[in-house]
Amino acid sequence: MGKNVDGLHIRAGNSIDRTYQIHGNIEYMRCIAPCSEDIIPISQEMPIISREEKLPEKYWELLRCPVCGRQTRPHVLLWDESYNEHHYLFQSSLDVALKTDLLIIAGTTGATNLPNQIVSQVMAIGGTVIDINIERNIFSDMAERSRNGFFWKSTSGSAFPQIVEVLRAYQGILQH
Ligand SMILES: [Zn+2]
Numbered sequence: 001m002g003k004n005v006d007g008l009h010i011r012a013g014n015s016i017d018r019t020y021q022i023h024g025n026i027e028y029m030r031c032i033a034p035c036s037e038d039i040i041p042i043s044q045e046m047p048i049i050s051r052e053e054k055l056p057e058k059y060w061e062l063l064r065c066p067v068c069g070r071q072t073r074p075h076v077l078l079w080d081e082s083y084n085e086h087h088y089l090f091q092s093s094l095d096v097a098l099k100t101d102l103l104i105i106a107g108t109t110g111a112t113n114l115p116n117q118i119v120s121q122v123m124a125i126g127g128t129v130i131d132i133n134i135e136r137n138i139f140s141d142m143a144e145r146s147r148n149g150f151f152w153k154s155t156s157g158s159a160f161p162q163i164v165e166v167l168r169a170y171q172g173i174l175q176h
Contacts, residue, residue: 033070109139
């Protein structure tokens with residue numbers, strides 16, 4: 001899975017309470033120690049630079065832990081790390097999966113553990129799983145094996161506007 005840590009879901013206007021950023025958010029940092037469990041927004045003053053550029057020294061101060069002054073780390077789940085509830089809403093995600101009637105998966109290949117568990121959980125309680133992807137993957141296979149799931153070979157940019165249109169039409173039928 002290309003981990004979705006860019007915070008785009010939040011910038012698109014989704015509420016932070018209802019968006020489970022299960023792999024973190026690159027715009028936040030945590031103490032490397034850690035002296036606290038705090039998730040700290042990275043300062044707006046931090047310049048955006050390319051991978052090749054060196055961060056000017058004066059900005060390193062902005063990356064220090066405000067509590068103990070140590071170095072911080074990005075608030076993202078790295079490949080050799082494990083999910084947990086406090087930082088990545090591990091249990092909360094599985095709890096929501098237990099109450100999910102419809103799960104739409106878009107543009108992910110399912111290479112990580114928690115998304116797999118979520119899909120299995122939804123399928124186990126008979127929920128509908130729709131996988132939108134430009135190519136087959138673990139989730140499309142799972143969806144097609146389930147009783148009422150399916151694979152929609154498409155980009156999300158094309159599929160979602162169509163879903164919205166159908167929902168709008170349905171809403172229109174309900175209102176008349
Ligand atoms: Zn600290």
